[in-house]
Amino acid sequence: MTEVNLGEEIVFWFSGGLAVLGALGLILSRKAVHSALWVALTMINLAVLYVANSAPFLGMVQVVVYTGAVMMLFLFVLMVVGVDSSDSLIETLKGQRLVAIVLAVGLAILLVAGIGAGLTDVVPVGLDEANGVDGGNVQGIARLLFTDYLVAFEVTSALLITAALGAMVLAHRERWLPRASQEELSKARFIGAGHPGNLPSSGTYARHNAVDTPALLPDGSPSAQSIPGPLVARGDVRPVDHHEVEQIESLGGGSK
Known part of the structure; x- marks a missing residue:
């Protein structure tokens, strides 16, 4: 029987625990991107276990192929295609949850039986x-x-x-409608009720160029369209200091 030293036990319990933690995070995460990152954690720790068990080639393949290529492919697909959280509540196949539960229970039984047989009937000999x-x-x-x-x-x-x-x-x-041309987009912008041209830039008078500073109209009043909507909703708009405006007008000869 192969002797297991203290270092191997520490590596096994540490990496094995992190691998199980990553697997649980995969199941319990609500966002697909977070689940993919938990899978990466599990794969990296599996690679550590392979190397610790005298299988360096499998460990390197686990890191390069699965953690590197396959996981990056998963993340790329998630970012390109997009996953809506509401999609997970819709069953595209009837009875798929029941089938998934039955398969999960069967897999758990096989794992328990395999681990039990490995702990009792199999004598570890190592990979040497x-x-x-x-x-x-x-x-x-x-x-x-x-x-x-x-x-x-x-x-x-x-x-x-x-x-x-x-x-x-x-x-x-499939694209059901043809892609709109530049001319069609321009016409739709002028026909709609929105602002057809560019909105005035924020911070257009001297001494302030922050995004929360409104632009001034020709009559000296602030332009509400020059401030982003979230800042207006939070009440973070910088008030116009008319005394500073008068000073700027005096320096410029009275012109706005």
Whole structure:
């Protein structure tokens, strides 16, 4: 039986705990981006466990492929396609929650049975003997992938490609109306009830150029359209100091 030293136990419990924490965060997070980040935490700690168990190649693949490429792909898709929180409350397939619960319970039973068998019936021997047969961890994995598990490896590759194509098809949205031209957008802007031209810039008189300072109209009154709406709603608009305006007019010869 292989002896486990104190350092290995510390790495196992620390990285294993963080991996479980990331898995729980994936399930409990309300935002898809946060769930993806929790998955990244789990994958990184799994890579640490692989390296600690004399499988450095698997650890590097876990970081480069899954944590790097796959997770960045997930985040890219989430940012491009967008996920609305209201979409998660709509069942596109009837009974999918019941099926998900049944599958989750079945997976939990398999995990408990596998862990129980590993703790009782299996004698740990480590990876030194397995790595020594083919001259190293990388050589051993390559031999298994391209001999014993070649068909499963190729089927998995085809499945991943099919899943990627299916995701692109599902995320694609047909354009029902043609894209509006620049002329059509300009006409719509003048026909509508909004302001057709550019709004006056804020902070257009001397001594103040902040965004909360209103612009002055030709009669000296402040322009309400020059201040962003959120600042007006919060009451953060800087009042116009007419004494300063008079000083500026006197310096400029009385012209506004």
